[in-house]
Amino acid sequence: MSITKLDEFPIVIILEICVYLDLRSLVALADISRNLRSTSHSYKSYWLPSAFQSGLLLPLPSRPWVTFSPPELSIAIRRALFRENNLSRDRPVLYSHTMISWPYFGLKLSAEGAEIPLGSDLAEQYPQDVCPGALFHDNGEWLFMISNNFVLRVLNMRTGILVLEERLSDADEATMSQFSGSWTLDSINDSEARYFTTTPYPTGQRNIDSKEKITFRALLQTFHIIFDKKSVSASITPLGSIPLSILPRRFDIAGDYAVIVEDIETSESDWSGAGPLHVLDWRTGQRACLPPLLDSISHCCCPEYFMSLGITTDNSAELQLVSLPPSKVAENTHSHNHDSYSVEDSLFTLAFSIPLRADSDKSPLDLSHEYTTIQHQYSGRTLGVIRVWIRDDFFSGSYSVFIVPVDLGGSAREWYAPARPIEHKRFAERSTIESILAPGTCGRRFFWWGEEVGSRRSQFLDTGHTGAHTQFKIFSSDIDDSLPLPAHMGEPEPETNDAQLRPYINDFGVYEEPVYFIKKYEAAMSYPTRQMECPVAIPFLNGKGPSIESLVTDEWSGTVMLVLNSGDLIILRYGHF
Numbered sequence: 262m263s264i265t266k267l268d269e270f271p272i273v274i275i276l277e278i279c280v281y282l283d284l285r286s287l288v289a290l291a292d293i294s295r296n297l298r299s300t301s302h303s304y305k306s307y308w309l310p311s312a313f314q315s316g317l318l319l320p321l322p323s324r325p326w327v328t329f330s331p332p333e334l335s336i337a338i339r340r341a342l343f344r345e346n347n348l349s350r351d352r353p354v355l356y357s358h359t360m361i362s363w364p365y366f367g368l369k370l371s372a373e374g375a376e377i378p379l380g381s382d383l384a385e386q387y388p389q390d391v392c393p394g395a396l397f398h399d400n401g402e403w404l405f406m407i408s409n410n411f412v413l414r415v416l417n418m419r420t421g422i423l424v425l426e427e428r429l430s431d432a433d434e435a436t437m438s439q440f441s442g443s444w445t446l447d448s449i450n451d452s453e454a455r456y457f458t459t460t461p462y463p464t465g466q467r468n469i470d471s472k473e474k475i476t477f478r479a480l481l482q483t484f485h486i487i488f489d490k491k492s493v494s495a496s497i498t499p500l501g502s503i504p505l506s507i508l509p510r511r512f513d514i515a516g517d518y519a520v521i522v523e524d525i526e527t528s529e530s531d532w533s534g535a536g537p538l539h540v541l542d543w544r545t546g547q548r549a550c551l552p553p554l555l556d557s558i559s560h561c562c563c564p565e566y567f568m569s570l571g572i573t574t575d576n577s578a579e580l581q582l583v584s585l586p587p588s589k590v591a592e593n594t595h596s597h598n599h600d601s602y603s604v605e606d607s608l609f610t611l612a613f614s615i616p617l618r619a620d621s622d623k624s625p626l627d628l629s630h631e632y633t634t635i636q637h638q639y640s641g642r643t644l645g646v647i648r649v650w651i652r653d654d655f656f657s658g659s660y661s662v663f664i665v666p667v668d669l670g671g672s673a674r675e676w677y678a679p680a681r682p683i684e685h686k687r688f689a690e691r692s693t694i695e696s697i698l699a700p701g702t703c704g705r706r707f708f709w710w711g712e713e714v715g716s717r718r719s720q721f722l723d724t725g726h727t728g729a730h731t732q733f734k735i736f737s738s739d740i741d742d743s744l745p746l747p748a749h750m751g752e753p754e755p756e757t758n759d760a761q762l763r764p765y766i767n768d769f770g771v772y773e774e775p776v777y778f779i780k781k782y783e784a785a786m787s788y789p790t791r792q793m794e795c796p797v798a799i800p801f802l803n804g805k806g807p808s809i810e811s812l813v814t815d816e817w818s819g820t821v822m823l824v825l826n827s828g829d830l831i832i833l834r835y836g837h838f
Contacts, residue, residue, distance in 0.1 A: 267293070267297070268293065268294045268296035268297045268300075269296075272300065272304070275297075275300060275307075276300075276304060276306050276307060279306070279307050279308075279310070279311065280310045280311070282311060283311055283315065284308075284311050284312065284315050284317060284338055284341075284342060285342060287301070287307065287308065287311055287338075288338065288339060288342060291307075291335070301331065301335055302331050302332045302335060303331055304331055305327065305329075305330075305331050305334060307331065308331065308334040308335065308338060309326060309327065309334070312326060312334070312338065312640075313326070313640065313643055313644060316638075316646065316703075316705065317338075317341050317342070317345060318341060318345075318638055318701070318702055318703045318705075318816060318817065319334075319337045319338060319341050319638075319640075320337050320340050320341060320344075320399065320400070320817050320818060321333070321334075321337045322399065322448055322449060322450055323447070323448075323563065323564055323639050324564065324641075325564075325640065325641030325642070326640045326641055327641055328641075340836070340837060343836065343837045344816075344818075344819040344835065344836035344837065347819065347835055347836070348706065348737045348791070348793075348819065348835060349739070349791075350791065351791060352791065352792055352793070352794060353737055353791060353793040353794060353835050354794050354835070355793065355794040355795060355796070355833055355834070355835060356834050356835065356836075356837060357834045358796075358831065358832060358833050358834065359418060359419055359420075359421055359830075359831075359832040360421075360829070360830075360831055360832075361416065361418075361421035361829065361830040361831075361832065362421070362829050363383070363388055363827055363828025363829050363830075364380055364383035364384045364828065365380045365383060365414070365416060365421070365423040365828075366378070366379065366380045366381075366383075366422075366423055367379040367380060367416075367422045367423030367424055367426075369424070369425075369494065379414075379423045379424075379425070379426045380414070380423045380426060383828075386408075388810070388825075388826065388827060388828025389810065389826070390408055390409045390410075391406060391408045391409075391412075391414070391828065392406050392408075392810065392811075392824055392828065393406075393407075393408070393409065394406060394407040394408075394442075394444055395811070395813050395822070395824065396444070396445075396446045397418075397446075397813070397815040397817075397818070397820060397822075398446070398448050398454055398488075399448035399815075399817050399818065400448070400451050400818060401418065401815060401817070401818025401819070401820040401834065401836065402417065402418055402419065402451075402488070402490065403415055403416070403417060403418060403424075403454075403488060403495070404416040404417075404418050404822070404830075405446055405454075405456060407429070407442070407444055407458060410428075410430075411428065411429045411430035411432075411442060411458070411460050412426065412427070412428050412429070413425065413426070413427045413428075413429055413456065413458075413484075413497075414426050415486070415495050416830075417493050418820070418822075418832050419832075420493055421830075422493050424488075424493060424494050424495040425486070425495040425496075425497060427484075427497050429458055429460055429482060429484075430460035430461065430462075430480075431462075432460065432461045432462055440460075440461035440479075441510075441524070442458060442459050442460060442461075443458070443459050443509055443510070443511045443512055444456070444457060444458040444459070445457050445458075445512065445513050445514055447514050451488075451490075452487060452488050452489070452490070453485070453486070453487055453488070454485075454486045454488075455483060455484065455485055455486070455500070455514075456483070456484045456486055456497075457481065457482070457483050457484075457512070457514055457519065457543065458481075458482055459479045459480065459481055459482070459505070459509050459512065460479070460480050460482055461478070461479060461480070462478060462479075462480055462504075478504060478505060478506075478508075479504075479505045479507075479508055479509055480502050480503065480504055480505065481502070481503045481505055481509075481512075481519060481543060481546075482499070482501070482502045482503075483499070483500040483501050483502075483503075483543060483544075484497050484498065484499055484500060485497070485498045485499075485500050486498075500544075501543075501544055503541070503543065503544075503545075503546040504546070505521070505546075507521065507523045507524075507525075507539060508523065508524040508525070509521045509522065509523065509524060510522045510523060510524035510525075510534065510536050511630075513560060513561070513562040513567070514543065514562055515540075515562035515563060515564060515565075515566070515567045515585055516563075516564035516565060516585065517542055517543070517544070517585075518540050518541065518542060518543065518549065518562075518585055518586075519540070519541055519542075519543040520538065520539075520540050520560055520562050520567050521538070521539045521540070521541070522534075522535075522536045522537070522538060522557050522560065523536045523537045523538075523539060524536060525537070533629040533630065533631075534558060534629055534630035534631065535556040535557060535558045535572050535630070536556055536557060537554075537556055537557070538551065538554050538556075538557050538560070538569060539551075540567075540585070549585070549586055549608065550608070551583070551608060552583070552608055552609070552610050554569060554571060554581055554583070554610070555569070555571025555572055555573060555579060555581065556571060556572050557569040557570065557571055557572075558570050558571070558572055558578075558629075558630045558633050559630050559633040559634055559635050559649075560635065561634075561635035561636065561637055561647075563637065563639035564639065565584065565585055565641075565642060566582060566583060566584045566585055566669070566673075567582075567583055567585065568580060568581070568582050568583075568635050568637060568647060569581045569583065569635075570615070570633060570635060570649060577614070577615075577617060578614075578615040578617050578649075578651070579612050579613065579614055579615060580612065580613040580614075580615055580635075580647065580649060580663075580665060581610050581611070581612050581613075582610065582611040582612070582613075582647070582667065582676070583608065583609070583610050584608060584609045584610075584673035584676075585608070586608065608673075609673035609674055609676070611667070611676050611677070611678070613665050613678060613683065615649060615651075615663050615683070616663070616683065616685060617651070617653070617661070629652075632651070632652035632660075633649075633650065633651050633652070634649075634650045634700055634704075635647065635648070635649055635650075635704075636648045636649075636650065636700055636701070636702065636703055636704025636705075637703065637704070638702065638703040642669045642670055642671070643668075643669060643670055644666075644667070644668050644669070644670070645666075645667050645668075645669060646664060646665065646666055646667070646703075647664075647665040647667060648662055648663070648664055648665070648700075648703070648704030648705065648740075649662070649663040649665065649704075650662050650700050650704060651663075653687075655687060655781075655785075656687075656689040656782060656785055657689070657690065658689060658690030659687055659688060659689040659690070659785055660687065660688050661685060661686070661687050662685070662686045662687070662688065662704070662740055663683055663684070663685055664683065664684040664685075664686070664740075665678070665683050666678065666679050666681050667679075684745065685745075685746055686740055686743060686745060686746060686784075687746060687781065687784065687785040688707070688738075688740070688743065688785055688788055689782070689785040689786055690709065691709075691711075691786070691790075699812060699814050701814065701816030702815070702816040702817050703816070704740075705739060705740055705741060706737060706738065706739050706740075706816055707737075707738055707740070708735060708736065708737055708738075708812075708814045708821065709735075709736050709738065710733065710734060710735045710736065710812055711734050731798065731799050732797075732798055732799075733795055733797040733798065733799045733809075733823070734792060734795060735792075735793045735795050735812075735821060735833075736790055736791055736792050736793060737791045737793055737835075738788040738789055738790070738791065739788070739789070740788070742788060742789050743784065743787045743788040743789075744783070744784040744787040745784065746781060746784055747780040747781060747784060793821075793833075793835060795833060797823065797831055797833070799823075799825070808825050808826040808827060809823060809824070809825060809826070810824040810825060810826045811824045812824075818834075818836050819834060819835040819836020819837075820832065820833070820834055820835070820836065821833040821834075821835070
């Protein structure tokens, strides 16, 4: 009796088996034989059913997953599993690191072949004026920084070489000092990106001795950047410049469209930074007619839709998911005026009420767009999860996370929310360490950090600074590993002691039943403490305190960057690229 080997089964049977395997099993299956490896590189259906169900953050550009080839899916899934396996360890391993010292330096070749120095004027500037707008390319290889005077600089994060330095605005210094620009990055693929920024241009003049404000408008500028990894270089080409009739507070890119929050306070909301939304084609400036939307405190964009956290008149929150006009509308639009157009059945809104007051009788205090974010991994029009992070300070430094399942299959008017209710979790900063919760790309993982004062050890990465140092610690946590918020308890449990039964008034001045409050605090502190390998000692600034300016994380590539007040950059890599 002959035995049929697995790789001799008909392809349709193998692909049917794959539907029931998780991604780790599929990788192991593909490594059994050449035939199975060939199958995994020939059929998208080998990977896609399990990929859609996994919730794994795949390092793929922002396109529907069905548009990628089987080899591209195979590479992305292997990289994602490598990163995930590491970050899920009790102590994630640091695979490599780079120390980039201030001032940054590089060379570029002119058209005549002569070498032109880059960064020659950085020594005369303050690092805080150069480094505020740090963005990673999705592959973790290139760092984009735009300074207060709108000079774009691109660094190669492995070599520390400054590969691009380009001034994006001709406005004078007085105008730029009054204009608060915003920017975003669209990673097209490993060797290309589009960079978008708003820059000022004055609409009038004033006397130098006058205290009257300069009036100006904003330009939305788009640039195409090409990288050469072999020569460690980059080139930039302007794609267009669109004058805006509004002043943008912030914006993001959703496929062919720029989704802009206007810089204007339109209500008496307690939420700082809320403003009305506008959508326009970033190539032509033509605006889309939006359905009625609430003022936005935060928004997140994908190629076919965007999400906005809106503020209602009673200071409650509502998550609004809005479909966008098809790209063919933009492609067939040649007019450069600002007249609005409407596309039948192209704009549709799906709304979810966010239960901010689910466990409190008073709305959260001091909420701001700086501490409110929407996280979502785009994989096309399919099942997905949206996570809304809001710093509510219910406990000191605590965040509420609302997990919203959605089904975006089919046309926009067929979108719906599954019967599963919105899940609410809360995370509190640990009192033993000065920490900041920095949500990852899809909002499922977050990073927090702190310092421990002590002697500097020899195995620490040398920052080149003398004097006192503090040990830097960084942790990775997963919200799925934490406890859910407890259901309300009407009566104290029998085993509670006298201390637990004392009356308690929470931060909102609302009476809490003691046992219920303790249960909520235990749930908020239940996330795992995976301390990541981090041989970094941070110098004290003028002997007063640790000199950390900011922490930038990129879950997509498993990269963490420390920006020091000195301008030095420390790149830590926990993923494999």
